[in-house]
Amino acid sequence: MNFSAIPMERGGAVCLLILDGGTRWRLPEHRHPEPGEVNSWIRHRFGVEVSTLDVLRIPPETSPGGDRDAPPSYLFVHETHSAGPALPPGARWAPVAELADPRRALPAHHRMLGLWSARRHRREGGGGQGDEWLPWQRPGWFTRATAWAVAELRGLGIETVGPAEQDGFRAWSCQLRLPTTAGVVHLKASPPPHGHEPGLTRLLAEWFPGAVPSVLAWDPGGRLMLTSDFGPVRRPEGAARIVADFGRVARRIGLIQRDSAARTAQLAATGCPAHRLARLPDMFEKLITQASAEQGELAGEESLRLRRLVPGFARDCARLALLGLPETLVHHDLWRGNFRVDGDEALLFDWADSVLAHPFLQLDVLLGDLAAALGSTAAHGTVLDSYLTAWTGHRPPGELREGAALAGAVAPVSRALLMRDRLAGAPPHIRRRYRGAIAAPLRACLAGRERTPESATRGNSRGNSRGN
Known part of the structure; x- marks a missing residue:
């Protein structure tokens, strides 16, 4: 069950919308998980127009059930924009000062009042980092x-x-x-x-x-x-449709990358971060130090193992550079939730997690999501071939596939760097929520490199490549 704190100023006093049966009051409760759904429910139930400012997880000891093993409950914190002339029976606007008496409230609801009040006072007392x-x-x-x-x-x-x-x-x-x-x-x-x-x-x-x-x-x-608006995003169903859609997306992003490569100065001018191959090894080494010092990120033993990978990582970056492909735009969050396929056309959106880097770093998330959609990596070659059509003529097909394999070992570091920079100025509660998010791709990098000997990425793929 979830709850809503709906404030409104009336007669110079801050009030909350409560349900009051005459003995003890309570906050409105519902089962809606998303702000838009909650706002709509409040509009239809109470005739009040609101937006959602925040969603606070209710500690188990504060929730009505008090059961630590129960699914989490949330308190939706709203801003009221307008209200109808009258509330439905059983609902009323109550001054917050009146609600301070715990004897008039259901115990859990009085504790939720405390959560809402603490957030309100923190905001009104100077805002802080989260305001920006x-x-x-x-x-x-x-x-x-x-x-x-x-x-x-x-x-x-x-x-x-x-x-x-x-x-x-x-x-x-x-x-x-x-x-x-x-x-x-x-x-x-x-x-x-x-x-x-x-x-x-x-x-x-x-x-x-x-x-x-x-x-x-x-x-x-x-x-x-x-x-x-570009219409609904429908996730493909059935293996054949999934592979076909991913192939269209792979081809589309490859063409965008190829045709953007000559315009990277304009892309950089937007503030898009740069993860150039020449700088990535040094950035990787500094990232290990930072993640080791950050609470909830890397353990000391993990840091040592990662440091041992830096020389091999640098060699992989150098070998990728030898392919001679231009560095360009990489969409590091290109998965089923961020593309729409309609017939033969693919539309790609949510470009926030983008960097300027080697184009093949694009494949890490896309092929990973393909495997998640299918439950196997069996179709990787098919989708990879669709992607590589954009780079036909730059290098022989076998060398391009070898480069794609190398990029799979480099891309997690780029994603970890992006997460580090994303969290660098975040307010404390966001940093707490995403604790471990920097280390996660680094651990994936560690697992992949320790599972696969370095020699396996040096040329063994060439003998197995089709079309060489």
Whole structure:
């Protein structure tokens, strides 16, 4: 069961919407897991328009059941934008000062009041790091962002035809959905590490129309972006369909990479991070030191094992460079949730986790998700061949496949670097939530390299390559 704290100022006093049967009050409760669903339920149940500022996990000792083994419950913290003239029977607006008496509340609900109050006082007492990182958790942001979107759309001759709705939010973004005369428009807001995404997506949409969401407006200072709706994302079902869709995506990203390679200066100007092969070994070594010092990341013994891999890692980077392929854009989060296939066309979105690097680092996540979708790696060769069509003529097919195998050992380090930079300025609660996220790809790198002798990546693949 989940709960909602719905505040509103009335007569100069901060009130909460409660359900009061005359003996003890309680907060509204529901089973909805997503902010948009909760907001809609509150609108229909109470006639109150809200957005969600935060979702707090309720400690087991605070939850109504008090069962540590029960599924977690969450307290949705809302901002109220408007309320109807009357609440339904049994509901009322109660001044927070009135609710302080624990004898008038169900015990668990009084403890949840404490959770909400602590968050409110922390925010109103000076905000802090999270204000810049997660501005959508501040009262007033929803109204300002919506006003910006409405003004930008009006400048394009597009009018909104209904209220903005919250699609949801995570640590890395907040999305709003706006119904307009031109169809649904999506607003996305990003934290500082992803400040490059609006500008990057705008460039890609200009260069590759139809392959990337169409950007209607963007605000680099506010890290806001408006995009046209591109329809639902349906995950493919059935092995043949899965392989075909992944093949189309692989071919599409390969062509985007190839045709972007001559424009990396423009991509870099958006703030997109660079993980150049020449610098990756030094970046890897420094990352090991940083991850070793970070609580909840690498253990001392893991650090020693990783340091022993640095020379071999440097050799792999050098050998990848010898292929002579241009470094270009890599989408490090290209999985089923971030692409849409319609017929023969593939649309790729959510470019926040992008870097400038060797193109073959692209294959790590894509082929990993293919294996997860199929339950095996049997189709890797088929999808890899689709990807490599973009690079036909650069090197013999066997050498390209050998390079792809090398890149699989290098890519986890690039992903770990991206996570390190993503968390560097994050507020403490985000860093706690993602504790271990830097070490996870490094451990994958460690497991892969220790399982496979270095000689196995030096040329053994050449003899097994088709079309050589």
